[in-house]
Amino acid sequence: MHALATHSKNNHPHLRPIGMPCGWIEVVVGSMFSGKSQELIRRVRLAGIARQKVQTFNSALDTRYGKNHIISHDQVKVPSFAAKTAKEILQNVEEDTQVVGIDEVHFFGEAIVGVCETLADQGRRVIAAGLDQDYKGEPFVATSRLMAVSEFVTKNLAICIVCGNPANRSQRLSHTRKRISVGAADKYEARCRRCFQR
Ligand SMILES: [Zn+2]
Numbered sequence: 395m396h397a398l399a400t401h402s403k404n405n406h407p408h409l410r411p412i413g414m415p416c417g418w419i420e421v422v423v424g425s426m427f428s429g430k431s432q433e434l435i436r437r438v439r440l441a442g443i444a445r446q447k448v449q450t451f452n453s454a455l456d457t458r459y460g461k462n463h464i465i466s467h468d469q470v471k472v473p474s475f476a477a478k479t480a481k482e483i484l485q486n487v488e489e490d491t492q493v494v495g496i497d498e499v500h501f502f503g504e505a506i507v508g509v510c511e512t513l514a515d516q517g518r519r520v521i522a523a524g525l526d527q528d529y530k531g532e533p534f535v536a537t538s539r540l541m542a543v544s545e546f547v548t549k550n551l552a553i554c555i556v557c558g559n560p561a562n563r564s565q566r567l568s569h570t571r572k573r574i575s576v577g578a579a580d581k582y583e584a585r586c587r588r589c590f591q592r
Pocket of ligand 1: 480558586588
């Protein structure tokens with residue numbers, strides 16, 4: 395970052411000098427059904443097309459689609475390593491990996507923030523997707539902190555299933571009180587702030 399700010403010879407200080415790898419963090423947040431995983435998958439696939447070395451991780455807690463891949467709601471699939479902890483992600487990123495995708499970051503707790511920062515500090519591009527709010531509309535601390543330290547934030551909105559307005563909340567339809575309850579269309583609905591019921 396230092397080199398690009400001041401001593402650029404070409405009068406384009408925003409251009410990264412060749413041979414100076416600088417990582418960064420991109421965060422994609424939103425409610426259920428806002429297309430977060432789809433956006434993560436789109437970005438990692440584009441990197442793959444550009445022949446960059448990509449590794450994708452998801453949480454072992456996310457059992458929706460089986461292990462070893464992530465799938466968006468529209469059934470696009472990419473290979474993925476199911477990690478039990480944030481640390482396990484760090485341990486499994488290979489030396490020459492340039493792009494690290496992590497889905498459902500809120501499952502990993504606050505430890506995921508340090509892991510993403512370490513990977514970016516090593517010069518890698520980190521793409522992290524996850525819920526920003528739980529089923530009560532309370533922010534997830536891990537996602538909030540990641541948004542604060544990241545370079546890029548994309549906030550996706552779904553469409554409220556009740557009224558059709560932009561939706562940023564995930565309405566839980568079952569009665570479980572667990573903060574994390576894995577599921578999709580059978581357990582949650584996207585709702586706007588007016589239609590969301592706490
Ligand atoms: Zn609504």
